[in-house]
Amino acid sequence: xxxxxxxxxxxxxxxxxxxxxNEKMKYKNPTGKEFPILAWYSVLxxxxxxxxxxxxxxxxxxxxxxxxxxxxxxLEKGLxxxxxxxVKIMAMCTELVNNTAATVNRFKDNPSVAGxxxxxxxxxxxxxxxxxxxxxxxxxxxxxLMYLNLLPCMVAPQDLQAKDYEDYVQRFVDEVNITSISYxxxxxxxxNGKAKLRPMFYENLEIVxxxxxxxxxxFWAFCLATAHDPYPIPSDTHLRIExxxxxxxxxxxxxxxxxxxxxxxxxxxHNAPIDENGKRTDVYYKVKNxxxxxxxxxxxxxxxxxxxxxxxxxxxxxxTKSLTQMSPKFQSIQSxxxxxxxxxxxxxxxxxxxxxxxxxxxxxTVTFYLDQSVKRVTPFNGxxxxxxxxxxxxxxxxxxxxxxxx
Numbered sequence: 001x002x003x004x005x006x007x008x009x010x011x012x013x014x015x016x017x018x019x020x021x022n023e024k025m026k027y028k029n030p031t032g033k034e035f036p037i038l039a040w041y042s043v044l045x046x047x048x049x050x051x052x053x054x055x056x057x058x059x060x061x062x063x064x065x066x067x068x069x070x071x072x073x074x075l076e077k078g079l080x081x082x083x084x085x086x087v088k089i090m091a092m093c094t095e096l097v098n099n100t101a102a103t104v105n106r107f108k109d110n111p112s113v114a115g116x117x118x119x120x121x122x123x124x125x126x127x128x129x130x131x132x133x134x135x136x137x138x139x140x141x142x143x144x145l146m147y148l149n150l151l152p153c154m155v156a157p158q159d160l161q162a163k164d165y166e167d168y169v170q171r172f173v174d175e176v177n178i179t180s181i182s183y184x185x186x187x188x189x190x191x192n193g194k195a196k197l198r199p200m201f202y203e204n205l206e207i208v209x210x211x212x213x214x215x216x217x218x219f220w221a222f223c224l225a226t227a228h229d230p231y232p233i234p235s236d237t238h239l240r241i242e243x244x245x246x247x248x249x250x251x252x253x254x255x256x257x258x259x260x261x262x263x264x265x266x267x268x269x270h271n272a273p274i275d276e277n278g279k280r281t282d283v284y285y286k287v288k289n290x291x292x293x294x295x296x297x298x299x300x301x302x303x304x305x306x307x308x309x310x311x312x313x314x315x316x317x318x319x320t321k322s323l324t325q326m327s328p329k330f331q332s333i334q335s336x337x338x339x340x341x342x343x344x345x346x347x348x349x350x351x352x353x354x355x356x357x358x359x360x361x362x363x364x365t366v367t368f369y370l371d372q373s374v375k376r377v378t379p380f381n382g383x384x385x386x387x388x389x390x391x392x393x394x395x396x397x398x399x400x401x402x403x404x405x406x
Contacts, residue, residue, distance in 0.1 A: 025138065027179035027218055028145060029252070030088060030114040031063045035298040036252070037291050038064035038090065038220075039259035041272075043081075046074065048278065054082040057259065060273060060284055061291020064114045064253075066090040072103055079112045088114035090147055097133060104140035115145040118176075121184070122148065124161040124168060127175040134176055146178040152185035153204040165204075169211045181212055182220040184257065188238045188360065189230050195238065197360050202311070202341070203319030205249040209306060212250065220253035221246035225287055226261060226272040233271045234283060237360050239290050241398030247294070248343035248354045248400070250306035254294060256287060296379035300402060304347040311358070313339020327353070329372050329405050337364035340395070352377070353403045357395035365394050366401075377402040 030036060042065040043053045057065060065087050069075040072095040079089055091113050095103040107113055116137050118130055134146055150172060153165040162168035169181060187201035205221070212219040223242040227233040243254050261272040270276075273284035294301065310323035312335055323333060323342050330353050333342055341356040353374075357364050368391050375383040383404060393401060 023138075024177060025142070025145070025179045028143070029302070030145060033298070033302070034063055035254075035295055035302045036064055036220075037062050037294065038066055038253055038255040040066050040068075040256060041258035041260045041262055042067045043078070044068075044260045044263070045278075046077070049074075049077045049081040051081055051083075051085060054085040054087045056280075058086045060259075060288045061295060062087060062256075062259070064088055064090055066092070066117065069093050071095065072106065075107065079107070079110050082112050088112050090114045090117050092117040096137075100133065100136040101140045104137055108141040108144065113144060115147050116141075118146055118148040118178075120149050121151045122172075123151070123159065124171050124175075127171065130176045134178055145180065147180070147182060148176075148178070150181065150183040152183055152200075153207060154185070154198070154200050166207050166211060169208060170215075173211060173215045173217055180218045180220055180252070181208055182253070182255070183208055184222045186222065186224040186231055186257070187242060188224065188232065188234070190232050191230075195232050195235075195360060197241070197358070199318050202245070202317035202358070205246060206309070206319045209249045209309065213305065218252035219250070220255055221249075221251040222255045222257055223287075223290075225256040225283055226258045226269050228267040228269045234286065236286050236289070237396075237398040239286055240400075241356070241358065241360055243290055243294060244354075244398070244400045245341060245356055245358065247297075247301050248306065248341055248345075248356050249309055250304060250343075250345070252302070254291075259287075293379045297377070297402070300345070300347060300350075300352055300377060302347075304345045304352070306343050307346050308344040310342045311339055312342065313337075315339070317358070327351075327405055329370060329374060330403065331369045331371065333366065333368045335364040335366045335395075337362050340364060340366060351405045353405060354400060355395065355402075356400045357398060360397050363394055363396050365392060367392050372406075374406075375404045377404050 039062045069092055072093045075091055075093045089112055118133055157164050160168040185204045187198040188195055208219045223239050224231055225234055258272050260274045261276040262269045271281050271283055273287050275281050311320045312323050316322055338359050341358050343354040345352040370388050374386050377383050
């Protein structure tokens with residue numbers, strides 16, 4: 001028997017079957033040189049699938065729309081409406097699951113497709129079926145990313161069907177094998193009539209960043225833009241602490257839940273950027289301002305990796321670590337409040353230090369020392385050279401400062 005003649009066709013067959021070769025997909029930013037900013041429930045209703053509505057979405061700083069289409073016909077209408085607006089659509093429809101190859105082939109060459117949505121908030125027992133769908137899509141299209149959203153760390157391990165949260169995220173990487181990690185965590189809640197920051201907000205960022213770096217998988221994070229029980233109408237501070245904390249941890253996409261107010265009474269949704277009648281609310285303008293700032297800092301954040309993230313203060317958030325050492329050029333960071341987040345980012349040849357006030361209530365005065373000139377980076381005014389020696393700045397609640405170090 002000629003073993004070689006048998007093995008070669010068998011190996012070719014295994015490679016040709018999607019998934020059996022366990023080929024790792026490569027991450028590709030769906031928005032090119034722009035920082036990706038995604039809107040959930042973005043343009044709702046058949047009558048709203050117009051160019052004007054997508055231009056409005058773009059005006060608010062979004063470049064990815066996720067409107068939750070039910071059918072391929074709805075998706076086709078949305079793709080036609082957003083053409084030329086600078087907005088791409090994260091594709092979702094029933095046919096993507098039920099008739100995968102034909103649906104992917106129908107839309108994959110449309111330049112307004114950002115990627116393919118698999119499902120929302122799976123537990124580990126659902127990973128096998130997701131992998132099958134992943135393989136079917138990948139067999140038809142290797143150029144677009146695939147996307148789904150994981151649960152946050154406040155869900156108990158037994159409900160995630162995992163040993164712990166890190167196991168839940170790592171198994172997603174191993175078993176589903178798409179190109180990025182996305183998860184939802186909405187940290188600002190009302191308690192006794194006052195907005196509070198959930199302590200596990202930073203723990204979730206820590207775990208996802210750890211798995212992200214270990215597997216070279218970029219991660220995407222969320223801001224909450226829609227009030228619902230028990231979440232308040234988002235303030236500028238709430239949006240900023242969510243967005244810029246995630247960016248300090250290295251997030252490669254900022255997502256908003258939701259852009260359009262969902263038409264359901266289950267969670268008492270209200271005051272999204274667009275209300276249930278299709279009108280702009282004041283949240284629209286808050287989100288627009290944050291998105292404009294993020295995009296202006298794309299040269300810092302797009303492609304950046306957080307090589308170290310630490311916290312100052314007598315009491316630091318659960319799951320994080322205290323600041324112990326910094327670059328010799330940037331030393332002795334202290335604040336007069338509850339503490340700040342200190343991130344060291346690397347993006348190509350550039351190194352940055354980012355400071356974030358993690359209080360949503362109080363401003364903090366931060367002092368530090370420079371042993372050689374460092375430049376402060378601001379979104380709309382470029383870079384400003386700082387003198388050697390002691391520096392003092394005040395960060396308003398949830399605000400940040402970025403410095404480029406040579």
